[in-house]
Amino acid sequence: MSLLPNTMRAVAATGSVPLDDERALADVDLPLPELRPRDVLVEVAAVSVNPVDVKTRMRRPADAPRIVLGYDAAGTVVGVGSEVTLFAPGDEVYHAGVITRQGTNAEFHAVDERLVGRKPANLSMAEAAAMPLTTITAWESLFDRFRLDASSGGTLLAVAAAGGVGSILTQLAATLTGVSVIGTASRPETRDWVRGMGAAHVVDHHGDLAAAVREIAPDGIDRVFTPSTAGRLPLYADVLRPFGEIVAIDEDPDMDARVLKSKSIAWLWESMFTRGVFETPDMIRQHELLDEASAMFEDGRLRSTLAREIAGIDAAGLREAHALVASGRSIGKVVLVR
Template sequence: MTSLPKTMHAVAATGSVPLDDERALLDVELPLPELRPRDVLVEVAAVSVNPVDVKTRGRRAADAPPFVLGYDAAGTVVAVGSEVSLFAPGDEVFHAGVITRQGTNAEFHAVDERLVGRKPSTLSMAEAAAMPLTTITAWESLFDRFGLRADSTGTLLALAGAGGVGSILTQLARQLTGVTVITTASRPETQDWSRRMGAHHVVDHHGDLAASVLELAPGGVDRVFTPSTTGRVPLFAEIVRPFGSIVAIDEDPDMDLRVLKGKSIAWLWESMFTRGVYETPDMVGQHDLLNAAADLFDDGTLVTTLTHEISGLDAAGLREAHAIVASGRSIGKVVVAR
């Protein structure tokens, strides 16, 4: 194997300045990451941009030191730590990493092997890079938080069905469980996309959402998945049946959950970074999850949600990708590839 360089190209987020300011994301040269015992070093071929990238960049203080963002990648393992047993140099992988370490927007990325899966062989690097964070989030929401299984029934309302998480969550729920999937989308193109992902019903969240949902589920839905919580807790109290449950991946600092008490509605949080940040005993579950998903992509059960590929893994390409995601009108996933 060719010896590795001592430095690498990366894209760093600086202080919280407007995205059209060239200082928002800068091309930089950094030392190659040092490997921890369970780390693999991945030569990155493609990354995707998620709302968490946009939010994290926007929240950085003006005097914060530059930091490499990126929580999705596909690439090839080029080196391994002293205690690695799951991968070897040459393996093609996809992963989402962890928010407390340097991100994937770089030539090379060091990541704990327990957070990495084999890249689906039927997907290109760009198609694979679109999937890790959203697949982990959706999988953990459905099967860990909601506790769904193959024989589960009832109803699931997924807000933002055409978004990155909603697109894969809909596929997983439709293909691997017996629940009826209702999604929200407002534009003809997003409604069509959500149906293609497997939604049984699509309702317009710009209309009377409560009336539309209760027409489909007169007694209330059994479960709600929400990436968009602000101002909606009273709505959830109205449309979720007694003893139902809600999984949220965002937060509304002003929300009051007491309106859910009368129906004994459970409020559950999902963060796909929890296992990696806290190195939980079941941390390897994300490796297993991504490998299981890879099998489902390869046998055609799941399809990539890549819709927009940008060429050039540099500051200009990532600024373009961030702008698309920040617009709130993107469908599926945006990927930047070499």
């Protein structure tokens, strides 16, 4: 640690000002993070931008203290806390961190080792940085919320399947379960992308989605994964079979769940930050699943969902990446590389 600088470059975000306002994202100098006993200090080589970055920035008051966003990174361990046992300086890692601590849009990032995985050896730093948050979200949705395993069958509607989470969720479902994935996508390039991820069927979410789903599954489907709930709950209730399940990663303040009652449909939330924020007894499970995913990337069963690479982890690059993610038209993941 003595050879490390005392300060680092980072990008600080100001809440709810337009993205083209220079205050929205600004290059700053900050002190190097202090390590907790189980923290590793990672020299960040690449980061990706997720919808949570955009939402977090826009939901903060304009006069709130500036924060460092970023919930995905790949890099090299350069320091360890007093109780660290899983990693050592020089290890290449990938991780997502937690929303309650300083983010990854900086030269260095401190993160609990129980949330960190071994970087897949066959992936570049950019390819690896695209994956942690979405892989954890998809993995927990499939195997913790839906409780799927290799013997599971039936159908799963993956809404916005060309997005970051949908892309890896489709791969995981196709590889580790017997579930048939129906992915939604609207443009020719996103439809091709979703098929490439392993979806058995692709339907247009801008058309008559219920009719398109019923052409494939006339008796209804078993499960829905959705990052886009607003106004769609009656549609999901319509296409699901009795005792079906929905896993959502977003929230609709106007949602009326009573539409699910007659079919006894289960509503399940997924937040990949829960384990880290509350330091649950099984917090280390995120380290374990990232390592499991790393092995799957290395043996070719999974592939990175990196689709756009931007040079420089700075305010200008992050402004471009935030705009792409906020547009709702990006495919896969947008990554910035130092």
